[in-house]
Amino acid sequence: MSSSSKPAFDPSEHPHRRYNPLTRSFVLCSPHRTKRPWQGAQESPQTTQLPAYDEKCYLCPGNDRATGGKNDRYESTFFFENDYAALMPLDVEQSSDADSHPLLRMEPARGRCYVICFHPSHNLTLAQLSTAPYTAATHIVPIIRAWQDLYLRIPAENPFVKYVQIFENKGSAMGCSNPHPHGQVWSLDYIPEEPAKELESQKAWALDAANAEERISLGVRDDKGRPSLLLTIAKLELTSKDRPRVICANDDFVAIVPFWAVWPFEVLVLPAKRQIPAISDLSSDEAASLAQILGEVACRLDNVFQCSFPYSMGIHQRPVAASASASSASAGACNHGHGHGDDDSWDYAQLHIHFYPPLLRSASVRKFLVGFEMMAEPQRDLTAEQAAKRIRDCDTTHYLAKLAQ
Numbered sequence: 001m002s003s004s005s006k007p008a009f010d011p012s013e014h015p016h017r018r019y020n021p022l023t024r025s026f027v028l029c030s031p032h033r034t035k036r037p038w039q040g041a042q043e044s045p046q047t048t049q050l051p052a053y054d055e056k057c058y059l060c061p062g063n064d065r066a067t068g069g070k071n072d073r074y075e076s077t078f079f080f081e082n083d084y085a086a087l088m089p090l091d092v093e094q095s096s097d098a099d100s101h102p103l104l105r106m107e108p109a110r111g112r113c114y115v116i117c118f119h120p121s122h123n124l125t126l127a128q129l130s131t132a133p134y135t136a137a138t139h140i141v142p143i144i145r146a147w148q149d150l151y152l153r154i155p156a157e158n159p160f161v162k163y164v165q166i167f168e169n170k171g172s173a174m175g176c177s178n179p180h181p182h183g184q185v186w187s188l189d190y191i192p193e194e195p196a197k198e199l200e201s202q203k204a205w206a207l208d209a210a211n212a213e214e215r216i217s218l219g220v221r222d223d224k225g226r227p228s229l230l231l232t233i234a235k236l237e238l239t240s241k242d243r244p245r246v247i248c249a250n251d252d253f254v255a256i257v258p259f260w261a262v263w264p265f266e267v268l269v270l271p272a273k274r275q276i277p278a279i280s281d282l283s284s285d286e287a288a289s290l291a292q293i294l295g296e297v298a299c300r301l302d303n304v305f306q307c308s309f310p311y312s313m314g315i316h317q318r319p320v321a322a323s324a325s326a327s328s329a330s331a332g333a334c335n336h337g338h339g340h341g342d343d344d345s346w347d348y349a350q351l352h353i354h355f356y357p358p359l360l361r362s363a364s365v366r367k368f369l370v371g372f373e374m375m376a377e378p379q380r381d382l383t384a385e386q387a388a389k390r391i392r393d394c395d396t397t398h399y400l401a402k403l404a405q
């Protein structure tokens with residue numbers, strides 16, 4: 001068959017691979033497997049209501065925790081050091097072992113882990129905190145303020161800390177053992193694999209001379225005049241015809257289903273206008289904008305299948321060592337000498353937030369990364385454009401609020 005007689009490639013019909021510039025990896029898309037109209041499982045909305053206070057919950061205000069600690073009678077956010085932390089701050093010395101093999105390498109890891117309660121009510125989620133009678137400004141902004149506090153406080157009190165990973169696991173499907181609205185903050189003396197790859201990719205984009213002229217012509221630069229990978233993506237999505245992958249946007253942020261999404265309803269939240277290296281760099285207006293976007297994304301996800309949509313959400317940003325010394329004076333901290341120079345890839349960091357939700361066809365049917373995806377590379381059927389439309393078509397009023405009317 002000659003090349004001229006080949007059918008034209010159609011990304012909505014033909015299998016293809018999509019490139020993720022943040023991790024420099026690919027995902028296989030198989031859109032031809034979704035030609036049939038969306039039917040999904042016909043399930044009733046999840047209407048089970050938890051109590052506003054649970055005397056057995058170790059996160060509710062005033063309750064005892066499993067290890068004997070007692071929660072404050074908090075009225076907004078509340079954080080404490082994790083009673084079952086994955087890391088310890090203990091500084092240990094690794095002895096040299098002449099018999100150790102280079103293929104059996106290990107190294108000590110230090111850190112501190114915190115739990116942050118988003119709200120005193122046991123029965124609310126991030127999705128509900130932006131729906132009347134609640135507002136993002138009064139109920140989600142305090143969460144962002146707590147993230148900012150921990151991002152600055154932890155390295156000020158623990159000079160060995162190099163990275164602060166903020167995340168939330170929502171729902172038992174994501175391993176969450178307690179339904180009380182909460183997230184976690186792990187601080188580490190190293191930069192973990194995923195943010196490290198993304199930092200290197202952002203640096204490579206800015207410095208790659210091969211396509212520098214084309215990239216600079218987009219007019220999307222960071223605060224130092226360099227091409228910015230994530231600002232470029234934000235501009236491409238906001239200016240593309242019909243904005244097919246955009247879920248919602250405001251003056252400062254945009255939420256998209258990324259072109260390279262792996263999870264069916266994966267979401268990426270990006271700054272839309274300027275370089276914001278870390279959560280602590282948000283202005284008051286930007287914090288309010290981010291709160292509005294986070295609440296809307298979480299609410300729309302719940303409305304897709306009228307359930308409390310499980311997900312893992314996490315913030316990627318500048319490693320703290322690059323900024324801790326600059327802010328230590330105001331935080332009342334001493335000089336943050338880490339015993340090693342700051343990696344210059346940190347200088348290209350742009351704050352962004354990932355949502356990885358596992359649900360696929362209904363509230364009870366989820367995607368598993370198995371088989372080909374474990375052995376070869378990720379694969380999806382539903383395209384990013386189809387997923388974005390599904391989320392975008394959902395209401396911004398939480399389904400439980402509508403059912404209660």
